[in-house]
Amino acid sequence: xxxxxxxxxxxxxxxIGGRFCHAVHDVSLxxxxxxxxxxxxxxxxxxxxxxxxxxxxQPESAHIGKGKIYFEGRELLSQSKQQWNTLRGKGISMIFxxxxxxxxxxxxxxxxxxxxxxNHGLGKIQARESTLSMMEKVGLPDVGRLYSSxxxxxSGGMRQRIIIAMALINDPPLLIADEPTTALDVTIQKQxxxxxxTLNKELGTAIMLISHDLGVVSHLCDYVHIMYAGTIVENGPxxxxxxxxxxxxxxGLLGSIPSYGKKDQRLxxxxxxxxxxxxxxxxxCQFYNRxxxxxxxxxxxxxxxxxxxxxxxxxHLYPEEx
Ligand code: SF4
Numbered sequence: 001x002x003x004x005x006x007x008x009x010x011x012x013x014x015x016i017g018g019r020f021c022h023a024v025h026d027v028s029l030x031x032x033x034x035x036x037x038x039x040x041x042x043x044x045x046x047x048x049x050x051x052x053x054x055x056x057x058q059p060e061s062a063h064i065g066k067g068k069i070y071f072e073g074r075e076l077l078s079q080s081k082q083q084w085n086t087l088r089g090k091g092i093s094m095i096f097x098x099x100x101x102x103x104x105x106x107x108x109x110x111x112x113x114x115x116x117x118x119n120h121g122l123g124k125i126q127a128r129e130s131t132l133s134m135m136e137k138v139g140l141p142d143v144g145r146l147y148s149s150x151x152x153x154x155s156g157g158m159r160q161r162i163i164i165a166m167a168l169i170n171d172p173p174l175l176i177a178d179e180p181t182t183a184l185d186v187t188i189q190k191q192x193x194x195x196x197x198t199l200n201k202e203l204g205t206a207i208m209l210i211s212h213d214l215g216v217v218s219h220l221c222d223y224v225h226i227m228y229a230g231t232i233v234e235n236g237p238x239x240x241x242x243x244x245x246x247x248x249x250x251x252g253l254l255g256s257i258p259s260y261g262k263k264d265q266r267l268x269x270x271x272x273x274x275x276x277x278x279x280x281x282x283x284x285c286q287f288y289n290r291x292x293x294x295x296x297x298x299x300x301x302x303x304x305x306x307x308x309x310x311x312x313x314x315x316h317l318y319p320e321e322x
Pocket of ligand 1: 298
């Protein structure tokens with residue numbers, strides 16, 4: 001299958017107190033056409049920073065030191081402002097956690113979807129037709145009437161459907177969804193997730209799904225990348241990660257999901273928190289302070305990625321095979 005997005009050895013730093021702190025460190029991943037890839041980790045692990053870099057939307061204080069990002073074979077980081085503007089929405093669309101912040105409260109929701117189509121070259125009539133058809137595809141009822149509603153007249157779930165319609169009106173090959181259901185209640189969360197799967201199948205849109213919850217994304221994605229403190233610590237096909245997690249952090253994330261944890265006992269959760277940017281270890285394993293399986297060597301030697309049981313893991317428990 002064709003590679004849609006390729007991130008190669010991406011490094012993104014912030015200058016704090018005179019030194020560069022790694023928000024994203026040597027991250028590589030590839031999404032192929034029609035695939036759903038999940039980037040999973042607690043907040044503060046660099047998932048959103050990675051995604052924003054793919055959209056050219058990283059904060060001004062961030063510095064991309066090394067690495068390349070390719071979209072359909074074209075290198076993105078050297079693009080002009082104009083090229084970024086064309087790419088956003090037509091090549092890659094991104095949706096965020098809180099739909100209200102992405103909508104203009106004063107403009108009818110249908111109009112907002114339509115404008116996104118118009119901004120990327122759709123004629124007036126075509127934009128209106130595509131808007132109504134996309135509103136139907138995302139499962140909104142009575143779209144003729146709903147077109148003229150204002151955001152505050154809709155429920156949170158409906159607003160997120162509007163945002164998805166807006167993101168997909170220009171038929172982008174890739175949708176990045178950053179915690180798209182975190183602000184919604186559990187029932188609506190399930191509906192939106194199942195909508196994403198349907199749209200992925202029907203429209204062929206590849207999806208990069210960002211989540212702190214491995215349980216939520218596991219039903220949906222083909223591949224999972226587990227991210228911790230700016231680095232990818234394990235990745236592979238979702239069934240392998242679920243059935244045979246290797247990295248202690250992945251095991252911790254799985255242990256805190258009811259359906260994968262021990263059913264009749266207290267769920268394990270990982271003690272401690274993700275270190276802040278300025279407190280990340282300069283050498284050694286980033287997970288050292290929280291790891292129940294740490295060894296002396298973990299403190300001073302950074303683990304390298306190795307292949308084990310058909311997927312990638314970076315941990316000293318799995319040394320490179322000779
Ligand atoms: Fe734990 Fe060491 Fe593996 Fe890091 S490298 S996750 S500290 S065992």
